[in-house]
Structures are given as structure tokens and as C-alpha cells.
Amino acid sequence: MGIPLITASALRKSYDNGREHINVLSGLSFTLQSGEAVAIVGPSGSGKSTLLNLLNGLLIPDGGALNVFGVPSSELTEKDWAELRRMRIATLFQDGNLIPTLTVARNVAFRAGLAGLHEHDGEALLAQLDIADTANRYPDQLSGGQRQRAALTCAFVMQPQVILADEPTGSLDYATAQKVAPLFFDAIRERGVGALIVTHNPELAKRCDRVLELREGALHPWDSAMSS
Amino acid sequence: MSRAGWILLALLVAMLAGCTEEVGRDSSVGALTDPPAGFRQAAPGMRVNLPEDMGAHPEYRLEWWYLTANLKSADGKRFGVQWTLFRNGVRPGPFTSVEPGWQRDEIWLAHAALSRPDEHHFADRAARGGTGQAGVMEQPFKAWIDHWELRSLDASTWEISVEGEDFRYRLKIQPQQPAVLNGDRGFSAKSAAGGGSMYFSYPLRIIDGELEVGGEKFAVSGQGWFDREWSSQYLKSDQVGWDWMALHLDDGRHLMLFRVRGADDFYSATVVGKSGKARTLTDREFTLTPLEFRNSRFGSVPTTWQLSVPLADINVQVRSWPGDYWNPGALRYWEGPVEVSGSHTGEGYLEMTGYGD
Amino acid sequence: MGLGHVFLSHYQRHPGQLAGLVLILLCAAMLWSGVRSLTGSAENAVARSQAALEPLLSIVREDGAALDIQDFVRLRRAGLCASPRMTVTFSQSAAPAIIGIDPFSAGCLRQYREQQQEGESAALVGKLVTQFDRPLLMGSAKDLLRWKQLSLPHSASIQWEAVEGLSSGELLADISVAAELSADGRSRLQIFLPATELDRLPLPVGYRSQIQDYGVEPDPLVNAFLLSLDALGALALLVAALLVRSVYRFALEQRRRSLEILLRLGVPNTHLRLALIAEVVLVALVGGTLGMWLGGQLASAMAEGFEGTLRGMFNVDSLTMAGPTLETWLGMVLILAVVVAWACADLLLLRVEKQGRAEVKTWRWLAAPVLVAVSLAVLLITDKLWLVFLSALGCLIGAGLLLPELLNRLFALAERYCRQPLLEWSFSEMRVLCSLLQLPLTALAFAIATAIGVHAMVTGFETTFGRWLDQRLQGDLYLDPGRQVDAVEWEKRLQRLPGVTSVLPMVRGRGLLDGVPVDVFAVDPASPLLQEWPFLVAVPDHWSALVTGGVLINEQLARRRSLDVSDAVKVQVGGQVQSRSVVGIYADYGRPDGEMMLPISAVTDALPGSYAAFVLGVTSLGESGWREWPEQFHWLAESRLRDQAGLKQAANAAFDRTFQMTRRLNTLTLVLAGTALALMGLVIFRMRQGSYTLLHVYGVQRRNLRRRLIAHSMLVTGLLGLLAIPLGVFLGWVLVARVNPVAFGWALPLHLYPGFWLLVWAACLLIGALVALLVGNPVRLGTLKNE
Numbered sequence A: 001m002g003i004p005l006i007t008a009s010a011l012r013k014s015y016d017n018g019r020e021h022i023n024v025l026s027g028l029s030f031t032l033q034s035g036e037a038v039a040i041v042g043p044s045g046s047g048k049s050t051l052l053n054l055l056n057g058l059l060i061p062d063g064g065a066l067n068v069f070g071v072p073s074s075e076l077t078e079k080d081w082a083e084l085r086r087m088r089i090a091t092l093f094q095d096g097n098l099i100p101t102l103t104v105a106r107n108v109a110f111r112a113g114l115a116g117l118h119e120h121d122g123e124a125l126l127a128q129l130d131i132a133d134t135a136n137r138y139p140d141q142l143s144g145g146q147r148q149r150a151a152l153t154c155a156f157v158m159q160p161q162v163i164l165a166d167e168p169t170g171s172l173d174y175a176t177a178q179k180v181a182p183l184f185f186d187a188i189r190e191r192g193v194g195a196l197i198v199t200h201n202p203e204l205a206k207r208c209d210r211v212l213e214l215r216e217g218a219l220h221p222w223d224s225a226m227s228s
Numbered sequence B: 001m002s003r004a005g006w007i008l009l010a011l012l013v014a015m016l017a018g019c020t021e022e023v024g025r026d027s028s029v030g031a032l033t034d035p036p037a038g039f040r041q042a043a044p045g046m047r048v049n050l051p052e053d054m055g056a057h058p059e060y061r062l063e064w065w066y067l068t069a070n071l072k073s074a075d076g077k078r079f080g081v082q083w084t085l086f087r088n089g090v091r092p093g094p095f096t097s098v099e100p101g102w103q104r105d106e107i108w109l110a111h112a113a114l115s116r117p118d119e120h121h122f123a124d125r126a127a128r129g130g131t132g133q134a135g136v137m138e139q140p141f142k143a144w145i146d147h148w149e150l151r152s153l154d155a156s157t158w159e160i161s162v163e164g165e166d167f168r169y170r171l172k173i174q175p176q177q178p179a180v181l182n183g184d185r186g187f188s189a190k191s192a193a194g195g196g197s198m199y200f201s202y203p204l205r206i207i208d209g210e211l212e213v214g215g216e217k218f219a220v221s222g223q224g225w226f227d228r229e230w231s232s233q234y235l236k237s238d239q240v241g242w243d244w245m246a247l248h249l250d251d252g253r254h255l256m257l258f259r260v261r262g263a264d265d266f267y268s269a270t271v272v273g274k275s276g277k278a279r280t281l282t283d284r285e286f287t288l289t290p291l292e293f294r295n296s297r298f299g300s301v302p303t304t305w306q307l308s309v310p311l312a313d314i315n316v317q318v319r320s321w322p323g324d325y326w327n328p329g330a331l332r333y334w335e336g337p338v339e340v341s342g343s344h345t346g347e348g349y350l351e352m353t354g355y356g357d
Numbered sequence C: 001m002g003l004g005h006v007f008l009s010h011y012q013r014h015p016g017q018l019a020g021l022v023l024i025l026l027c028a029a030m031l032w033s034g035v036r037s038l039t040g041s042a043e044n045a046v047a048r049s050q051a052a053l054e055p056l057l058s059i060v061r062e063d064g065a066a067l068d069i070q071d072f073v074r075l076r077r078a079g080l081c082a083s084p085r086m087t088v089t090f091s092q093s094a095a096p097a098i099i100g101i102d103p104f105s106a107g108c109l110r111q112y113r114e115q116q117q118e119g120e121s122a123a124l125v126g127k128l129v130t131q132f133d134r135p136l137l138m139g140s141a142k143d144l145l146r147w148k149q150l151s152l153p154h155s156a157s158i159q160w161e162a163v164e165g166l167s168s169g170e171l172l173a174d175i176s177v178a179a180e181l182s183a184d185g186r187s188r189l190q191i192f193l194p195a196t197e198l199d200r201l202p203l204p205v206g207y208r209s210q211i212q213d214y215g216v217e218p219d220p221l222v223n224a225f226l227l228s229l230d231a232l233g234a235l236a237l238l239v240a241a242l243l244v245r246s247v248y249r250f251a252l253e254q255r256r257r258s259l260e261i262l263l264r265l266g267v268p269n270t271h272l273r274l275a276l277i278a279e280v281v282l283v284a285l286v287g288g289t290l291g292m293w294l295g296g297q298l299a300s301a302m303a304e305g306f307e308g309t310l311r312g313m314f315n316v317d318s319l320t321m322a323g324p325t326l327e328t329w330l331g332m333v334l335i336l337a338v339v340v341a342w343a344c345a346d347l348l349l350l351r352v353e354k355q356g357r358a359e360v361k362t363w364r365w366l367a368a369p370v371l372v373a374v375s376l377a378v379l380l381i382t383d384k385l386w387l388v389f390l391s392a393l394g395c396l397i398g399a400g401l402l403l404p405e406l407l408n409r410l411f412a413l414a415e416r417y418c419r420q421p422l423l424e425w426s427f428s429e430m431r432v433l434c435s436l437l438q439l440p441l442t443a444l445a446f447a448i449a450t451a452i453g454v455h456a457m458v459t460g461f462e463t464t465f466g467r468w469l470d471q472r473l474q475g476d477l478y479l480d481p482g483r484q485v486d487a488v489e490w491e492k493r494l495q496r497l498p499g500v501t502s503v504l505p506m507v508r509g510r511g512l513l514d515g516v517p518v519d520v521f522a523v524d525p526a527s528p529l530l531q532e533w534p535f536l537v538a539v540p541d542h543w544s545a546l547v548t549g550g551v552l553i554n555e556q557l558a559r560r561r562s563l564d565v566s567d568a569v570k571v572q573v574g575g576q577v578q579s580r581s582v583v584g585i586y587a588d589y590g591r592p593d594g595e596m597m598l599p600i601s602a603v604t605d606a607l608p609g610s611y612a613a614f615v616l617g618v619t620s621l622g623e624s625g626w627r628e629w630p631e632q633f634h635w636l637a638e639s640r641l642r643d644q645a646g647l648k649q650a651a652n653a654a655f656d657r658t659f660q661m662t663r664r665l666n667t668l669t670l671v672l673a674g675t676a677l678a679l680m681g682l683v684i685f686r687m688r689q690g691s692y693t694l695l696h697v698y699g700v701q702r703r704n705l706r707r708r709l710i711a712h713s714m715l716v717t718g719l720l721g722l723l724a725i726p727l728g729v730f731l732g733w734v735l736v737a738r739v740n741p742v743a744f745g746w747a748l749p750l751h752l753y754p755g756f757w758l759l760v761w762a763a764c765l766l767i768g769a770l771v772a773l774l775v776g777n778p779v780r781l782g783t784l785k786n787e
Helices: A048-055 A078-087 A104-114 A122-128 A144-157 A176-190 A202-207 B004-017 B025-033 C003-014 C014-051 C071-076 C119-131 C141-150 C176-186 C220-250 C252-264 C269-314 C328-341 C362-381 C385-417 C421-438 C440-474 C488-496 C542-547 C555-561 C626-632 C644-687 C689-698 C702-743 C753-777
Strands: A002-014 A021-031 A038-041 A063-068 A090-092 A161-168 A195-199 A210-215 A218-222 B061-074 B078-089 B104-117 B119-128 B134-136 B142-146 B148-154 B155-163 B169-175 B185-187 B198-211 B218-231 B241-249 B256-260 B266-272 B277-279 B289-295 B299-309 B314-322 B333-342 B345-353 C058-062 C083-089 C097-099 C136-139 C160-161 C170-174 C186-194 C205-211 C476-481 C498-514 C517-524 C550-554 C567-571 C574-584 C595-599 C611-618 C640-643
Touching: A002 A048, A002 A195, A002 C488, A021 A048, A021 A063, A021 A195, A021 A218, A038 A202, A048 A063, A048 A104, A048 A161, A048 A195, A063 C517, A078 A090, A078 C689, A078 C702, A090 A144, A104 A122, A104 A144, A104 C421, A122 A144, A144 A176, A144 C252, A195 B314, A195 C328, A210 B218, A210 B345, A218 B218, A218 C611, B061 B198, B061 B345, B078 B134, B078 B148, B078 B198, B078 B218, B078 B333, B104 B142, B104 B198, B104 B333, B119 B142, B119 B169, B169 B218, B218 B241, B218 B345, B241 B289, B241 B299, B241 B333, B256 B299, B266 C555, B299 B345, B314 B345, B345 C269, C003 C252, C003 C269, C014 C220, C014 C269, C014 C328, C014 C644, C058 C071, C083 C176, C119 C136, C119 C170, C141 C160, C141 C170, C170 C176, C176 C186, C186 C611, C220 C252, C220 C328, C220 C385, C220 C440, C220 C644, C220 C702, C252 C269, C269 C328, C269 C644, C362 C385, C385 C421, C385 C440, C385 C702, C421 C440, C421 C644, C421 C689, C421 C702, C440 C644, C440 C753, C488 C498, C488 C517, C488 C611, C517 C555, C542 C550, C542 C574, C542 C595, C550 C555, C555 C574, C555 C595, C640 C644, C644 C689, C644 C753, C702 C753
Parallel strands: A038 A195, A038 A210, A090 A161, A161 A195, C097 C170, C136 C160, C517 C595, C550 C574
Antiparallel strands: A002 A021, A002 A063, A210 A218, B061 B078, B061 B218, B078 B104, B104 B119, B134 B142, B142 B148, B148 B155, B155 B169, B169 B198, B185 B198, B198 B218, B241 B256, B241 B345, B256 B266, B266 B277, B289 B299, B299 B314, B314 B333, B333 B345, C058 C186, C058 C205, C083 C097, C083 C186, C136 C170, C476 C611, C476 C640, C498 C517, C498 C567, C498 C611, C550 C595, C567 C574
16 A cells, blocks of 8 residues: 555534534544545535545634645645645546636646646647547537546646545446546556545446445445445 | 677787787687776766767777778779777776876777688787877877878868788778767667667768789779777677678668677667668667578688568678688687678678687 | 516526616616706707897987887888887896887797797797786796895886796896886887888888897807717717626526526417516616606706806807606607617527637627728718717727727737746636626726717817917906997097006907808907917918908808908998908807907997907006906996906806816716626626636635736726727817817817826726725635536
């Protein structure tokens, strides 16, 4: 196995929606290591997205400890988190989050540029993911699958150490999902990236090294026999 | 006889504005039917004094000098001529200042018309009293407004000169003496309930005259009728108008008749013999009935009448000339020449008021 | 009906949109109806003021005695259609004069016989007749009040009635009433006659006629002035149209979706359209009705200044503010309904349109330059004011079509050539902003351009006017005798006053130049006080040329009659006609009348309407004690003396009033556009939060994003401001070189005021910054889910 990249212990996060106080996460503990793909499953609304947003600094935990690349999160400023997100932690969303006003190639270049990389393997990545022909098209001109692959390219081009993916195949049909998934995992294994994947898709979950269930605000091992 | 003097106010406004203003009929009728406030009223027993009564009567509200004439040119062309000078008192006189000044005491109004079969020309003028722009002098007799003038040339002759936009005339007139006192020695009742005017007339002979109409000049002569009337309340409130005629029969007699239309119609007439002797007729001594109506521009009016005076063996039809003889204004009145036929022949003038509203 | 509820629910959810819509329409309706109300009343007043071209004669006695009632009677008895007028003036200051007429003969005068118009004058005469038995005084409420305050002894039984349609400072009455009141003042009897009467009849012996009035030429310039104001109102409507359209386009996607759902649910197409039309009409009704009421208030507030301008500049009097009629209300609602219908045309037609990244619409690139070229050509050639406005509008619209595209291209260019990734993103963001805010930006551009143009015109005018005034006013004191006096006699007397070094008599009157009625200005060409007189063009030695058969004319006259130096003209003063040659043209700002200058020797006593005033040169003005002269010298008792400073002040005040309305309207339009842009900007930025949040996820700090947001906003508005400046200069040129000569009769050089541009540009930046600051935090995590 690899080096621990992100360690969370007894994380707490709650929301106030005006009427009631909701405890989303309470006492959540977890460690992500390099080179491993961890799947997080759980009923919708259980706080999976919240968990991701806590791990990449978009949200601050109410309690508990978070350790990112060996540094406690309490010592990280907003600037630090931003840098982390730019260079080391990539976040993927369900719908292929690309900048709609830039072409695919420029999106890729943009991400690389943000990460401070003057040279990057964006072109090779595009070819590897079989979307080299879409390089000069705009995101709204791509199909769902192509968009997700482009998002993947962007994520990998910045040479991250951690990938947080929120339902990466959620908006893809079965066939396309089947095509995208292996590419995803190949890239992860190749680069020794630590990936945390939130998913509904049991097939995707099975491809991961570990599957955890987010239930009642904490992570538990997932019993596939009990899955719905 | 009562004339269209009540048209005064409405016509003044219409004339000045150059357009016809519809002042309510009631307000103008008021000039004739309102009881006099401070003005003197004609009553039975009053007498006519000449020549004073040829002049103005400032104590009375309304009076006029009224002339109609039937004229013929040398080649037989027929003309009818009318000229009226009205005086409307705003305040009862007599007025203190003798000097001319800008006053608001009385208004003078004049109408002049020249008629031919199917043709009618009209002109009017107005002036305030007290300036000298209009007025009447009794000795020597002169009645004028601006450049229109009726004056006596000598003891027996008058001259009238009138100029309108599209016609003019100048006539030498001889009034036939003595004056004809209408009604009861000059007091002419207008309804059975009392009230009326002081009213005398002269039959006229037009001995010489020239008129110009349509660019043509004509030398004319003929006969006519002159009315002098004054009062402060002519009509009762139920009376709507009158029909009046002055007829000249070929046998030398003259007739003046009128009918005042109201709740009960009131009739009166005067017959003047060849010698000039006049006699008032009561309503039992003659009958005057409309025979035919004409659809004129302003409604249906009786233009042909049947007149019978059994005592005088007169049974005639009075027929208006063809055409419309409306004098314009908010309160129009008909003033047109007529032909007499039947037991006697002759000519004259017909006036009708209170129709076509 | 359930459909109504569905429609209503959209606005329930977005009340800001509805409020914005109604507010924009309200403002536009207010501006438009306010302007129209004023210009409409002015048009009526102008029609009334236009007396007949028929010359009017005034009768005088050969022996020079004053006229009296007997003269009137004599003329009437001769058969002439004469009418008297008694003018009674009072010595108290600002006391109205009593004009006594004879209603029975007033029909002789065309003024009281207007059959073509409403017959208002005729109606007043009619009133004098029907109220003949009562002493009646008629006039405007203001004048009647002033007269009542005089409490004259003979006025106990006078009755008064406020009427519209009389000149201010005059009360109308029957001549007998005037005669009664003349005991308290000074009266003068005149007798008038239409000139045509003398073709019919000769005057009686002992009388002769004088020209009282040549008749007034209908003034084309006042209509031009009114048209200019209307144009401003129309601009407000245009701006509002653009803004309303942008409001509708915002919600387009949302509403189209709900409309499509309704369609799928089986609601027939026509029902939807009808519901939309009902919405349009309702919004137009509310906006229009409220706007009209506000417009009425606006018009009342501006009425006095406007009236003053009309009176001072165009001699148009008696402005009657008619209340809004059913027609005006219907018209307003209709205009607004059309505007709104155009704005939501996409919805009405249920048309599908592609949105998203900034697309280049090729037809715009073709149509817009063509429009601009054609409009420019028309603008350069035409002489008609309405065409000038129309072609300027065409240029504006063409530029408006190009402007957003231009911005887009500029940003695209920058985007392509910058290497820094975040900068690249910023430019692409700004392109999106421009595309989304296209319409409000265009509206603001129009408003800015107009502001710059109007400012250029007004301020340029001010400086030129000021300089011109300095050159014209060479004297130290200006004397207005207060009544008609003998110029020669007074000149001698004034020379003898203490400290007076030179006296220049200025005799004004009316005359004819080539048959056209103009003002006559007669001066002594040798006077030193004239030496600095500014001329646009003149022969050398023009003052001596003036004496020997020359005439000087003002710019307005030269323009109208296409006259130039050395042209021969026929000049008629009084009864005699002379041939003279134009020796110079001078600028004459502040009034539209044509004017000619003649040597005083060429002008006889027969000059109609002649009035003499004097300019004095005084040594050491401060010590001369000139202010006490009217008390010291009894013959100066009624005179008015003013020093140069006072005169300049008065002239500038009159000038200010003229442009006050224009300035105010302009500011209002600018505020409207700026506010609308700010409000829309707020909404748009909230919509763009997703974009910024995405970048935050990519690892850009919030602080950075916030700064960028402000920068984006300021850059867009700032760039717009910069692009609007040349448009503004162009409009300024249109106003100064095309509109002014046609509307007012004089031309001005175009002045540029970079300082004002800077101000406007700073305002644009400020708007941009303000909006962005108001947005606050550009990052909202919730937006991530809606990708």
C-alpha cells in the first residue's frame, strides 16, 4: 500500500437550514492512501458530497481532525487550500465540470497553467482517453461521455496526488460508463493517485480497492449483500 | 306688429363671431317674454303722439323701425326689400349723459335683405348705443346705423340707403298719411291675457329707387309697409311665435294681419281703405288659416295661407315666392314676399317666427 | 383560470423582475408623456399665436390730435369696418394693462374672427356680448390677482372671470369698462382697420393710416425646438425598450421551459399567446397609467421654465396645460404595449434561440455598417429637422448593433493573445457578461452618448455665448425709457448727464426685407460703442458702407433667406421701399427672429412699433451715481437703467432656462439607464456565480475571485464608456452643426470637453464597481450541483 495522503478522524459537520439543525457527519474517520481507489456508497442526502468538500477545503469541519499531506488542516489557510486544490487535489463532478467558454484543449491548458505546469501531457492524455478529435470543440458540443473524459483529462493533466470524484459516471449511460471506468482506473493505477469515489454504481464500486458506506454520519465497511 | 327683435342677443353673438353660435332659444325668447324690470310697459289707454313717437323710447325695452317693400323694375322683374333697425335697452332710460361716450345702456341692431324669386340676400350690423354710431332722430326724422340710413328728405319723402356685401339699394319713399294706429288706437294687444305693444304703421309708396344685386343695377318702384312698434314685454310665456302679413291689394287697400301662436292662438288685423282710413278687425271678423306647408331648409312652414274677411268681401290665397327666405341667426325668422290671388290680387310680405327648432 | 395562475407564479417567484419591468416602463412613460404634454400645449399655443398675415392699419388724425369716440363714429358712418381699442395702463409696477374692445365691431379684426381654430378669441368676444350688461374683466388667474391687488378706486363693481387664451399682462374688457377705469390710469384710444378696407373705400378727409402690424410670419423655429424635445422623450422610450427587452430575455429560458411544459400538458398555443398578450397589456396599463400621472407632475414642475423659454425666445404666449385626455392615455398604453410586445417577441412567437457562448451574428456585421452609412449620408445632406433626428437615430441604432459585437471581439482578441490562464478565463468571462448584458449596455451607451453630445452643445454654446455677449455689450449702461420717446431729443439730454461720454441710440421696430417681416435695429454707425461689434463675415469698412446703402443682417435671417454679403435686397421701413446691399452678417444668439441693422438716419418716424433705447458710455461708473438718476431727473422717472453686469446676468439667465429642460431630461435618461444596468448587473452576476465557484474549486482563492469580479465589471462598463465617447462626440456634432442651425437658426463650432468625458467614464467605472461590490461573495457552493 502507499503513503497516507489524507487522514480524517472524528470529523463533524452540521447544517442549519433555518428550521432545524442537521448533523450530516459525526465522528467520521478515514484514511486515504496513495495508489488506492476507495468507493463511498450510501443513500442520497447522507452527506457524501459534504465529505468530499471537507476533504478539499471547500468546507471547514465543525469538529474533529483532518490531516492533509501530513499537515493538520487547522494550520492550513484559505490560500493553502487553494494551492492544494490547484496542484495536488483534483475534484471531479458528476456533469464534467469544464469551463464552458473555453475549448477542450484550452480547458486542459488552463488547468495545467493553474497548476503552474509550463509543459504538460494534455495532448497525450486526450489521445489516451480517445477524445483527441474534440480538442477544439466547446464543452456543450460534446456528448456526456466525451465531456466526462475531457474532465478526466483536465484532472490528470495537473498531476494531482489525490482525486476526489463525485459520481463520475452518474450522468452516463451503462455502455458509456463501462467504457470510461477502465480508463479512469488505469490512469489512477498508473500514476499512483489516491482516489476517493462517491458512487451509486455497484459495478464501479466493485472495481475499487475498498468500499465504504456512509451511514448515520460515519463510514462503515460496506456489506454488498446488504446493498440495495 | 311684433317682430323678430328677440333674436337680438343671439344674432349679435352669431354675427360677431362670424359663425353661428347656438345660444339657447330660451335666453333669447326671454327678451320678449320676460316681465320688464324697471322698464315701462305698454298698456291699454296709451296714445301715439307724432312726431315724437317716431323717435326712440329709452324707457321701453325693445322697439323697432321696420320697412318692407315689393318692388318692380322697368322690365317687370320683381324684388322684395326689407330693412329693420332694432333698439334693445340694457338699462331703462332715459340716460343722463348727452355727450357721446362708451356706454353699456342699449344695443342697436339692423337687418337688411333683398329678395328675388328663389334668391335671398342678407346683411346685418350692430352697435352700442350712446356713441352716435347708431341712433334715431325724430325731427327731422333720421334712423341710422353706420352708413345705413333712413331719413326724411322733406315733409313727405323719405330716403333709405343700404349697402351689404353682395347687394345695395337706395329708395325714395312716400309714407301715406295718416299713420295707421293698430289695435286700440295704437295699443296692440298680443294675447287675451293682456300685454302687448304700442304699434303704428304707414303704407308706403316707393316712387323711385335703384338697387344693385349680382352685379346688375335696376331702377325700381313699388309699394311697401312701415312699422313702428315699442314694448317691454311682447309675449306671454306660453306663446311660441307669430305669423304676420302686410298685404297690398290691387284695389288700393292694405291689410295687416297677425296670429300669435300659444296655448290659445291670438288673432288681430287692420284694414286700410283706399282713402287711408284704418279699421281694426277682431278675430271674429276674419279667418286666417295655413293652406300649404313647404319643406324649407329649417323645417316645414306654412307658406300658403287662406284669408277671408267676409265684411270686406275678401277671400284670397296668400302664396310665398318660391325659395327660402330665412334670415339667419340662432333664432331664425322667415321674411319673404308673397303674392295674393283669389277675390283680389296683390302682393305683400310674410313673416314667420318660432318655427323649425 | 389556471393559466393565469401559472403566469403569475413566475412573477411571484421573481418579484424583482416584475418590479423592474414596471419601474422601467413607468420612467419611460413619465418622461415621454411629460415632454409630450408640454410640447403639445406649446403646439396649441403656437397655433393660437399665429395671427393672420393680413396687415393691420392704425388710423391717426392728420392734425395729430388724439383720437376720440367721435373719430370712431365718423369712420363707421363712412362705411369703414373699423374697430376701437382702448389701452389703459397703470403706473404701479407689474400692473396688467386693460385692453378695452368693442365686441360689436371686433369682427372687423381678423384676430377676433378666427374661424379656423377653436374660435377661442371669438368665444371671448361672444362672452363680452352676452355679459354686456355687467362690467366684466377677463384674463389669466395670475393677472387678475395682480389687478385685484391694485385695489383701484373705480373698480368696485367690476366682475372678473379667469379665462385662458389671453396674452399675459393683459386683461380684456368691454371698452366702456376700460373707459370707466381710465380715470385711475392712463388711457389711449386706437382705431384699427384691416388694410383691405382701404382698397374698397377711401379714408374720410382728415385721417391717414399707419401700418400697425405687418402680420406675423408663422414661426418654423419654435416647432423645431419642440421637435427636439420630443426627440429626447423618444430616446427615453428607446432606452426603456432595450431595458425591458433584456428583462424579458433573462427569464426567457425559465419561462420557455414552463411554457413548453404547459404546451405538453395540452394547453392550446393560442391560449398561451393570449395569456402573454394579456400580461403585456396589463404591464403596459399599470406602467402607462402611473407614468402618465407622474408625467403630468413632471410637466407642471417644468411648465414655468418652459413657458418662459417659449415667451422669451419665440414670442409664444399663453401656454394652457390641458389635462390628459382619454386619447393621450390610450396612446401611452399603446406605445408601451408595443414596446413590451417587441421585448417579449421571442416568447410570443415561442421561438427557439441558441444561447450560451458568445456567437457572432453575421447579419449584424453586415446590416449595421450599411445602416450607419446610409444614415450618415442622409444626415449630411438633409435640411429637414425630423430627417436629421431620424438619421441620427439610424446611426445610433447601427452603432448600438455593432457595439456589443465590438466589445466581444476586443475581449476575444485579448483572450487569444494572453498566455496567463486566469487572464484568459477573465476575458472569456467578460465576453459572456457582454453578451448577457448586451441590451442594458447598449441602452447605457446611448444615454452616455447623448449626455456627452448634449453637454458638448450646451457648454460650447455657453462659452460662445459668453464671449459673444462680451463683444456685443460695449457700453457701460443700458437705458430703457419705459415708453416711446423721441430718440434725437433724448440723445441730447443724455449727453448732458454727469459722466456720460457717449450715447448710442438704438431704435427698434419692424420692417420688411424682401417681403419678409423682420425686426429693425437702427443705430448710429459712427458710435465708438459699436466698434467691437462681432461679425461672422463683413465687408471692410462695414459701418460706413452701412450709411451708403448697406444693411447688416443677423445669422438667422441670412440662413433663412440664403443671403450672403453683397446680395441686393429690398428693405421696407414704414411706407417706403429702398434697395440696399448686404454688407455684413452677425451672430444673434438667443432668439429666432430675423433682424436687420440700418443707420438711424434711414429710419423715419413712420417705423412701425418703433421703440428707442440707449447705450451709454460712462467714465467711472461706480462714482457716477447712475442708480439715482431716475429719481434725480424727472424725465427719467419711468426709465430702467442697467449696468453691463446686470444685463449679462439677465441674458445668461434666459439662456440657462432654455437649456435647463434639455439638461434635466438628459440626466433623467442617464440615471434610468445606469440604474437599470446596475440592477441587471446584480442579477446577471448572481447567475454567473457558478462560473466563479468552479474556479474556486479549481483552486483560486475567494479574495482573488472577488477582485476579479470587480475588475470584470469595471472593465466592461469602462470599455463601454470609452466606446460611447466617440459616439457622444458624433452626437455632439449632429446637435451643433445640424440640429442647431435648423432648429434655432445659428451654428456653433464643436467644442470637445475631455474633462466631461473623464467624468462620465469615471461614472461608468463607478457603476461597474458598485454592482460587483453589491454582489459580494462570488462563490456559492450550491451552484456546483446545478451544473
